[in-house]
Amino acid sequence: MQEITTNTQFFYFSKEGMRETARVQSGETVLIYTKDCYDNLLVNESLRHSDLKGREPVANPTSGPIFVEGAHPGDTLKVEILSIKLNDHATMRLTPGHGSLGKAVTEECVRIFPINENNTVDFNGMTLPLHPMIGVIGVAPKEGCIDTDTPGDHGGNMDDHDICAGTTIYFPVSVEGAMFGLGDVHALMGDGEVAICGLETEASVTVRLSVISGKQETLPVTEKDGRFAVVASAETLDAAAERARYEMLHFLKKRLPYSYNDLIMLLSLIGNLSVCQVVDPLQTVRFTLSEKIAFLQF
Ligand code: CA
Ligand code: CA
Numbered sequence: 001m002q003e004i005t006t007n008t009q010f011f012y013f014s015k016e017g018m019r020e021t022a023r024v025q026s027g028e029t030v031l032i033y034t035k036d037c038y039d040n041l042l043v044n045e046s047l048r049h050s051d052l053k054g055r056e057p058v059a060n061p062t063s064g065p066i067f068v069e070g071a072h073p074g075d076t077l078k079v080e081i082l083s084i085k086l087n088d089h090a091t092m093r094l095t096p097g098h099g100s101l102g103k104a105v106t107e108e109c110v111r112i113f114p115i116n117e118n119n120t121v122d123f124n125g126m127t128l129p130l131h132p133m134i135g136v137i138g139v140a141p142k143e144g145c146i147d148t149d150t151p152g153d154h155g156g157n158m159d160d161h162d163i164c165a166g167t168t169i170y171f172p173v174s175v176e177g178a179m180f181g182l183g184d185v186h187a188l189m190g191d192g193e194v195a196i197c198g199l200e201t202e203a204s205v206t207v208r209l210s211v212i213s214g215k216q217e218t219l220p221v222t223e224k225d226g227r228f229a230v231v232a233s234a235e236t237l238d239a240a241a242e243r244a245r246y247e248m249l250h251f252l253k254k255r256l257p258y259s260y261n262d263l264i265m266l267l268s269l270i271g272n273l274s275v276c277q278v279v280d281p282l283q284t285v286r287f288t289l290s291e292k293i294a295f296l297q298f
Helices: 236-252 260-270
Strands: 002-004 012-014 022-024 026-034 062-068 076-086 087-092 109-114 120-121 126-129 133-138 146-147 155-159 168-172 180-184 203-212 221-222 227-234 271-277 283-289
Touching: 002 022, 002 062, 012 271, 022 026, 026 180, 062 203, 076 180, 087 126, 087 227, 087 271, 155 168, 227 236, 236 260, 236 271, 260 271
Parallel strands: 002 026, 022 062
Antiparallel strands: 012 146, 026 203, 062 180, 076 168, 076 203, 087 109, 120 126, 133 155, 133 180, 168 221, 221 227, 227 283, 271 283
């Protein structure tokens, strides 16, 4: 199995100019090591911006990119997340004015939480069970250059906690090789990521990368326990939710022999709209089918 180290990191998903750090065949399994979103720089709780003196962490160093042989524009890259193994600690940071509760943050704060062997952290006397997930995961976009702080149709910083071990994600391929990468793993994060961080940690992630030739959707589609979801990002939650709804409607129309009216009723019954995050440059919503639909496949 090929291993991708943290020696090469990238900070932009770009239509042009991404240089691969590795090449894999379709169907190959890869082990990817990731840094935390603070570039592993927040090593103790007394650290402040002023201590970093120009070494302020760039957001979301991302491991890769990986060139997948046989992936061409118009195809889909299927990413199966086989496992997420966490480091022994996780970090959070608050900065006045940052995040969706930033008005209430009066002073900078860094906290480091040891990760217990039973997959929990202790938070001020509470025991919180962990749910490891991947914050940044994606491929080169259709147009332009998008930093790894920003989500989009290519994936990127979606901060969707359903992107966890056991989930499969389908990305639209826009360039030769797809140029896949991931980073920003969280040991735990709630819907919204309201503080603009989860339990940020280094990790090692095992994925299987496969090409589905000749078909794609516009947005990332996830599949968890046989239930599909569409992940949409836009400048507002309202706009992201509308994109997610229509994309799911079209996704189902292509695959099921139902009228639009029937599908709209079905989505009203088993479609769950929920927030991924409200703190990144675009906001992200997932629209999930709460039931498995027999024979529905990507
Ligand atoms: Ca993130
Ligand atoms: Ca993060």
